[in-house]
Amino acid sequence: MRPSLLALGLLSAPALTAKSPKRGLAAVGNKDWPEDDAIWVHQDSPISWYYNFYWNVSDSYAALPQDQVEFVPMMWGGGVNDTDFLGNMTEMIQPSSGAGGRNITHILAFNLPDRPFTAGGSQMEPADAAKAWVRNLLPLREKFGVKVGLPAVGDPYGGWVEPFLKNCSSLNDGKDCAFDFVPLHSFGSLGVLMDQIGNFSSAFPGHPLWIVEYGYNDQSLATTQDYFNQSLAFLDGNEIVERYSWFGFFRSTVSNVGPNMAMLDPWGNLTDIGSWYLGGNATGKAAMPSDTPRTDACTAEHPCIGGAKKNDGADLPSVRVGLWSAAAAMFLLLLS
Template sequence: MLPCSAAFVALLAALPSFVLPAAADSSSKRGLVFTPNQTTRADDAIWVQKPSDLTWYYNYKPEPESGFQDIPQSEFEFVPMLWGAPSSLDDTSFLSTVQSLIADKGINITHVLSFNEPDGPFAYGGSNIEPSDAAQVWVNNIIPLQEMGIRVGLPACTGGPGGLPWLRKFLSECSKLVSTGDNTRNCTYDFVTVHWYGNFEGLASHMGEYSAAFPNKSMWITEYNIDNQDLQTTQAFFNTSADYFDRLDFVERYSYFGAFRSDVSNVGPNGAMLSADGNLTDIGAWYLGRQATGVPPTQGSESWGFRSAVPPASVALISVWFAALLVGI
């Protein structure tokens, strides 16, 4: 991890506490981490209404959401995910499902995501897979998709210290499976996948570690947020990180974890893109490329006239400056 930068902290502290709301910069990299709530399914339509910067989504499953199936793949790309290991390591149902989406339903699948936080326990949303088991499932399900020309991402480990060691062990085990005799081969991948929950400095440092570990690979940040912070801190993090991702060419795509109401949020109410009664918060509106709504996350009333903390334009110089600190980027 990079050491804490006193200059960076001073720059953040120097920002004004409250400024007039501003529209987020447009970005084609933004996607949706779709996390439906069965009691508020009407909210699902929010994410496909225009105008929107969202160009792709995933839902932790191999099949697309029924409510989004009428939207052309070219406008809102579905990315299947192989979330965890099946009960039998010889199971190829993920492969069959993706092949069926292409052949039977005419969906142009061009990318797939693999295991979700395999280094994490089930209790915290991880898929809890041994690297050797994950390697076998990968060989059976992912490599045939690569042979079809589909781009695949490395497993998305947690932001904890066990993530990179898990990935190195996984790649080693996978290499053993595809190598024969003196013919040593490596399992390949097209992009690395990053999760992070914490402050911006930690996020940028974590990305730097991944860039050093997997040089010359593009990156998707498929879950990120700063959890359980006050609204000003949360908005500052959102705007700084989104601006940062948009400026880095090697970041292909990113998806903010917050597409739910504040009263059911597991990252704190201020990290949610919807208020308690289902209205877009400032962060939710910014993420879609719209003007700030002024909706407080915990109230959901536009009449409050709340002024957001830090619009995207206020953090552009900070993002450029901090990028120069990263090793290997």
């Protein structure tokens, strides 16, 4: 049963004074404004974990220990006929050099394998995904005790998970291929988020949920902020939800989910949502000011807090960057 939307509407994002075990970041790194990456991981940041759709740490965070901000590797897709992911993870956890390894405790597996590449998915047949799981993920769980997430499907009842688990069991000498938590995405209203959580918790009872990407995309600023505050309070108070990550960490000019979901404005300053996500107060900086051209030029009126390019002030084009597609392209490049 859903909690009262009216009651949720009276809640706002709580101020945080310490690390939140739930609050994380879906961060691929910022090649245009790398200084932005430091915004999220300062000493007092409540963000406790991040992932980047890849097996290796982000360059900006490579020197940070796991107890400051936990890196969660992802096997995005593929790997049907190889054990590259297993090898990379084994070397990271237990280096052959004898040096101290990284304490990897959780791994994400297969991003939207039930969706095509064109929709941001990893487009894997259940039988192929099972082979990749048994070759790469099962040994990590058994040898190192790493907790592994179920593949993050778009629909738990869509016909992908059941054949995946059956194939996996068949390859695992008839034993179930156990998983430890269930990742999911949710883009839509608060009702959509609640329904998603209800559907996934019903489909996989007893397993904690990770909302690895979520938000109310392409909405007005007021609607987006209301949703943010209500959803954050809901997720923080929901025992089934173990972790979550708002989408996204990027500047509004490169957002593919509408500018108002971005946690940074065009100049790298924290928006209200960005500041709230870090446990701070409203900044009053709109994600995309209506009276301001789309520019990343540093000016006295718009100083570049996060490290924007210092250019001649030319307006940026209207950018609709598909971050999922970028992740897919990166993965396919690695396979080639």
